[in-house]
Amino acid sequence: MRPTNRAEEAQQRRKRIDRLYEHFDDVVGLINDSDLQDDVLDWMDDADEVPATSLLTHVETLLANFETEFEMYAVDVDGTSHFPDDCRDCEHYGIACPVLTNRYEKIERERLHERLQSASEDEVKRELRRYAGRNGCKAMLAEIDEWEGDYRDLLERGRKLRRETFHFLRPAEEYEYADETVGEATADTTEGHS
Numbered sequence: 445m446r447p448t449n450r451a452e453e454a455q456q457r458r459k460r461i462d463r464l465y466e467h468f469d470d471v472v473g474l475i476n477d478s479d480l481q482d483d484v485l486d487w488m489d490d491a492d493e494v495p496a497t498s499l500l501t502h503v504e505t506l507l508a509n510f511e512t513e514f515e516m517y518a519v520d521v522d523g524t525s526h527f528p529d530d531c532r533d534c535e536h537y538g539i540a541c542p543v544l545t546n547r548y549e550k551i552e553r554e555r556l557h558e559r560l561q562s563a564s565e566d567e568v569k570r571e572l573r574r575y576a577g578r579n580g581c582k583a584m585l586a587e588i589d590e591w592e593g594d595y596r597d598l599l600e601r602g603r604k605l606r607r608e609t610f611h612f613l614r615p616a617e618e619y620e621y622a623d624e625t626v627g628e629a630t631a632d633t634t635e636g637h638s
Contacts (some may be wrong), residue, residue, distance in 0.1 A: 445567035457595050471609050474607050479606055487598070487605055490580040494594050500560055500568050507544060507553075531584040542579045549579060555559050 468484045475481040486526045510516060515526035523538035531537050534614035556575055560568050569588060 449628065457599075461494065461595075461602065462489050464599070464606060467606055468602075468609070471613060474613060475609065476489060477612060480605075480612060484605055484609065487601055490598055493601070494598055498568070499565060499572065499591055500557065501583060502591055503572055503587055504557065510541075510583070511544050516544045528583070530586065533582040535580045541581075543576075543581050543584070576625070 464487060465549055470634075472484050472488070475484065508532075510528055513526055517523065517526065517540035517562060518538055519526055524532075527537055527541070531541065534541070536542060544550070553575065555569060560571055563571070569592065572588055573585065575581075576588070612627065
């Protein structure tokens with residue numbers, strides 16, 4: 445898979461979120477149920493915070509931030525102050541991060557990054573998990589899980605809320621007709637969810 449395909453996958457995910465966002469932006473003012481309106485507004489806030497980058501870029505940015513802000517190895521007796529809290533559960537915490545301080549691991553990570561430029565998102569996840577597991581990097585594993593969960597959960601919540609807004613804004617006798625013709629089925633199909 446070419447790099448553009450992975451970028452296209454990320455764009456497709458973002459488009460699905462954007463379509464839901466547009467729907468909510470159109471209907472939020474019509475909802476007079478305060479709980480439903482609050483749920484929709486909370487979803488819209490969450491959608492604004494989800495990263496639009498690919499997983500590979502997201503993980504590399506995380507590691508670059510660690511490297512920029514912390515020594516990532518013990519420079520005095522209490523080395524923990526030279527590590528982010530994200531690394532607290534790592535076996536290397538307070539000693540030396542192999543991912544960022546071991547020259548051979550840095551070379552391997554660069555090779556992995558190069559190799560994954562043309563990989564699918566699933567392959568990127570699998571290879572990054574393998575690399576993080578081999579190095580005991582809990583922060584990378586947590587970031588991968590969080591990144592994946594953010595999109596999945598946001599889309600699931602958005603679809604559920606869309607269904608609730610459809611039912612709220614339509615008279616009861618139109619629910620079934622709307623769901624079958626223009627409602628959930630059509631919206632799910634246009635979002636790539638069948």
